[in-house]
Amino acid sequence: MGFARTCSVALVGVEGVVVEVQADLEPGVAAFTLVGLPDKSLTESRDRVRAAVVNSGAEWPQRKLTVGLSPASVPKAGSGFDLAVACAVLGAAERIDPRVLADIVMIGELGLDGRVRPVRGILPAVLAAAGAGYEQVVVPECAAAEASLVPGVSVLGVRSLRQLIAVLADEPVPDEEPDEPGRPDPLLAGLRVPGTGAATAMHSNGAAQQDSGHDLADVVGQHSARTAVEVAAAGGHHLFLEGPPGAGKTMLAERLPAILPRLAREESLEVTAVHSVAGLLPPGKPLIDTPPYCAPHHSATMQSLVGGGPGVARPGAVSLSHRGVLFLDETPEFSSHALDALRQPLESGHVVIARSAGVVRFPAQFLMVLAYAGPDMFNGR
Numbered sequence: 001m002g003f004a005r006t007c008s009v010a011l012v013g014v015e016g017v018v019v020e021v022q023a024d025l026e027p028g029v030a031a032f033t034l035v036g037l038p039d040k041s042l043t044e045s046r047d048r049v050r051a052a053v054v055n056s057g058a059e060w061p062q063r064k065l066t067v068g069l070s071p072a073s074v075p076k077a078g079s080g081f082d083l084a085v086a087c088a089v090l091g092a093a094e095r096i097d098p099r100v101l102a103d104i105v106m107i108g109e110l111g112l113d114g115r116v117r118p119v120r121g122i123l124p125a126v127l128a129a130a131g132a133g134y135e136q137v138v139v140p141e142c143a144a145a146e147a148s149l150v151p152g153v154s155v156l157g158v159r160s161l162r163q164l165i166a167v168l169a170d171e172p173v174p175d176e177e178p179d180e181p182g183r184p185d186p187l188l189a190g191l192r193v194p195g196t197g198a199a200t201a202m203h204s205n206g207a208a209q210q211d212s213g214h215d216l217a218d219v220v221g222q223h224s225a226r227t228a229v230e231v232a233a234a235g236g237h238h239l240f241l242e243g244p245p246g247a248g249k250t251m252l253a254e255r256l257p258a259i260l261p262r263l264a265r266e267e268s269l270e271v272t273a274v275h276s277v278a279g280l281l282p283p284g285k286p287l288i289d290t291p292p293y294c295a296p297h298h299s300a301t302m303q304s305l306v307g308g309g310p311g312v313a314r315p316g317a318v319s320l321s322h323r324g325v326l327f328l329d330e331t332p333e334f335s336s337h338a339l340d341a342l343r344q345p346l347e348s349g350h351v352v353i354a355r356s357a358g359v360v361r362f363p364a365q366f367l368m369v370l371a372y373a374g375p376d377m378f379n380g381r
């Protein structure tokens with residue numbers, strides 16, 4: 001009766017799998033079924049999509065509607081499929097030509113009013129789409145710069161579903177009111193959900209460090225400690241700093257990223273992808289090209305250190321310091337479980353988190369700096 005398909009991306013850690021979103025309309029009692037291993041937030045997309053379509057001025061098909069996400073075996077989480085589901089439905093209802101939709105990858109959450117909102121992990125999702133040979137992606141307008149970091153992909157940033165329908169149907173594109181300037185986007189703030197790990201335990205991340213202007217030249221004296229920091233940077237060695245309070249341990253550790261080499265293009269994309277999945281990319285400056293610095297407090301939970309959490313798994317401190325510095329101040333205060341959990345990433349350069357929905361792998365190749373101000377840890381003084 002009516003069929004259309006388009007694409008989106010399911011994220012597993014920082015790796016993406018292109019998912020085909022198919023919509024099928026059959027005569028029958030109006031119903032909307034979503035199949036293909038969706039999680040709770042994705043199942044809720046049925047209601048968001050229906051409201052967004054209606055509020056965008058399009059007609060909701062009053063027939064038996066089935067939306068399938070394939071491959072069905074890959075677990076799918078989050079709200080980033082909304083845009084693709086809405087367009088597949090509109091394609092099946094012939095509001096949009098289904099042929100136009102087939103080769104486009106769409107990523108974005110829909111508000112009930114039809115506005116397109118950003119989701120975590122746009123960069124790795126677009127990297128996966130490009131890797132699978134797709135050349136056109138549609139993303140929320142505020143994430144277009146992030147998506148454009150991927151070479152060989154043409155990116156369309158849209159503000160609302162209404163705009164996207166107009167572009168795809170070759171109609172004049174309506175203007176959308178911009179978000180009020182100066183006011184923090186509640187949605188971007190919402191990406192950093194307190195209590196879910198990554199964003200809470202850090203008092204610094206790659207982006208913050210980039211602007212901090214820390215310079216090793218600020219350190220007065222301390223020649224041997226400075227040499228140690230330089231040797232660690234040059235050789236990629238881990239570092240243990242011991243000394244009385246106020247001796248400058250934290251100061252030295254904070255300045256280590258500044259003397260590490262800048263990240264190469266590939267490394268920048270890797271680091272940026274991790275921060276993108278964590279929802280920590282600074283808006284307006286999507287590429288992280290200097291080594292990140294991450295200093296979790298010693299009360300950090302295992303999850304905030306190694307990663308995890310519900311829905312799309314978040315990277316932990318070990319991954320947020322990938323290709324940069326992980327600073328564990330007052331190291332003995334960390335729980336022994338947390339310190340033990342660092343062994344795997346230290347040995348293998350990545351962290352593997354097993355969850356009921358599958359295994360998630362994040363890169364975690366960092367330079368570790370430990371600091372301790374108490375009595376000599378090794379000589380028992």
Ligand SMILES: Nc1ncnc2c1ncn2[C@@H]1O[C@H](COP(=O)(O)OP(=O)(O)OP(=O)(O)O)[C@@H](O)[C@H]1O
Pocket residue numbers: 218219220221222243244245246247248249250251252372373
């Ligand atoms: N060698 C130094 N050169 C310049 N400033 C220094 C030096 N050592 C310490 N300071 C100053 O003292 C402050 C405290 O140093 P810092 O926090 O790095 O010490 P710490 O060894 O980490 O102490 P704690 O064990 O209490 O954490 C720094 O912010 C800095 O202003």
Ligand SMILES: [Mg+2]
Pocket residue numbers: 249250251329371
């Ligand atoms: Mg300190």
